[in-house]
Amino acid sequence: MPKSRKQDTVNHLRLKAELENLPGFLTFVSTRAQQLGFAEKQLLEIELVLEEILVNIIKYAYSAERTQAGWIDLNLKCKPDDRLHLEIRDRGAPFNPLEQADPDLEAGLMERPIGGLGIYFIKKLADNLSWHRENNENCLNITFAQCHV
Amino acid sequence: MEIKELKCNAESLTAALSGRMDALTAPEFTDQLEKWIAEGRINFTIDCSQLDYISSAGLRALLIIAKKVGGLNGKLQLAALQESVQTVFEISGFNKIIPLFATLDDAEK
Structure with a gap:
């Protein structure tokens, strides 16, 4: 059960790094974002960023030890503001998405490489993004601010 | 996600896509389109009016088929x-490599 205390509580979800768990993570975060008052358009952007991060972990983080999928830990940090703060941890190979080169967005259809867009979406749509390595874990912190138009 | 054939003649096929095109569902699109290509269709118009969400996995599937x-x-x-x-589409620049039309009628003109 989520804690009802308003300040600096953390809600935590740990699931196996498997594609079938994607909807579980998305619902967990969307529910919180809706409670905070994020508008529909932004909810879709949040889901997009989250999907891209999780799929990247599911596909690559544990690929060296594929016999057993590792875990993904998602922490929702509830701070006394109307921002959405996420922390995503995995115990896979060190990987900093912020260091990845952007894809060539000008390439024509036949020259366009297949792939590389997911990380670009993460960098483009999150309001704040930071990565560090801690206790053999990749730790990605993401913040979304509400845009009041 | 659901993909439904709307009409088909000779080499052309129009279909409607609905729901979410994400890492879980995008392979269904690729599979269906590859089936139609194997049947001799090469010109596809897709009605996306009921498509609520697309991620890079969806774009990837579209790019594979477009190529x-x-x-x-x-x-x-x-x-x-x-x-x-x-x-x-705009963030990814896909609006410059895949023709987009405001309405299905415009696309079929």
Whole structure:
């Protein structure tokens, strides 16, 4: 059960790094974002960023030890503001998405490489993004601010 | 996600895509389109008015098919994108490599 205390509580979800768990993570975060008052358009952007991060972990983080999928830990940090703060941890190979080169967005259809867009979406749509390595874990912190138009 | 054939003649096929095109569902699109290509269709128009969400996995599936039909002198074009899906196309620059139309009628002119 989520804690009802308003300040600096953390809600935590740990699931196996498997594609079938994607909807579980998305619902967990969307529910919180809706409670905070994020508008529909932004909810879709949040889901997009989250999907891209999780799929990247599911596909690559544990690929060296594929016999057993590792875990993904998602922490929702509830701070006394109307921002959405996420922390995503995995115990896979060190990987900093912020260091990845952007894809060539000008390439024509036949020259366009297949792939590389997911990380670009993460960098483009999150309001704040930071990565560090801690206790053999990749730790990605993401913040979304509400845009009041 | 659901993909439904609307009409088909000779080398052209129009279909409607609905729901979410994400890492879980995008392979269904690729599989269905590859089936149609194997049946001799090379020009595809996709009505996206009921498509609520697309991620990079969805774009990847579209790119694979667009390249494939491009190589066969065919084309893949999309119509009636919702605003949030249109935004994803613009951020990725896909609006410059896949023809987009405001309505299905415009696409079929």
